[in-house]
Amino acid sequence: MHAVIPYVTGALLFGLGVYGVLRRRNAILVLMAVELMLNAVNLILVTADAAVRATLVGVQIESWAYPNGRPAHSGGVFALFVIVLAAAEVGVGLAIVLQYYRMRRAVHVDEVALHHDDEQVSR
Template sequence: MHVVIPYVVGALLFGLGVYGVLRRRNAILVLMAVELMLNAVNLIFVTADVSLRSALEGVVIEAWANPGAAAPGTGGVFTLFVIVLAAAEVGVGLAIVLQYYRMRNAVITDDVRLDAEEERIAG
């Protein structure tokens, strides 16, 4: 398999996620688009790790510059960190969305007011 295919798929997934964040009005769909972008980054991390390791196979590298000696599978480690970050983002994001839904009975992002002071004066 060519190494370009996962990079293109990752770029397409990331672009689809950006489109979802910019165009969607529902907060749940925005969170799903952010998850799509994070998964695209995971795909690129793992692909870059595998492709660079296969490209450097047999190349003698100085001991201080050898990334394989200090941290084997760096792309996988970064991917695990991104998965943990995504789980935390989903937990906090869904809690905020549910609280907002309880207050307003809607999760349309265009109607969210970020200035609470003005809302208290007007309401």
């Protein structure tokens, strides 16, 4: 397997996600761009695991490290953890965006006040 194609695809997806995070104003689209970046990382993890397995075909396996005789798919396991992290990020991010929309009726990222202003409280 040539690992160059998935690596380049992952890099392009990650670059598109970074562009989406930096250029989008809508908070939902920013969350979608973050998801695109996390999926690119998943693609890289699984590809790296497959590439390392392909290169280690004749290597002696340590008996204490792998009791069942063969190593686990660590790239897939890490990708599963990234998927769980992405699900939690979407849940918390959407809850924050929905609460902000209920308060302000807009979800533009550049209009979010990041500090507490005393003048707005007194109004």
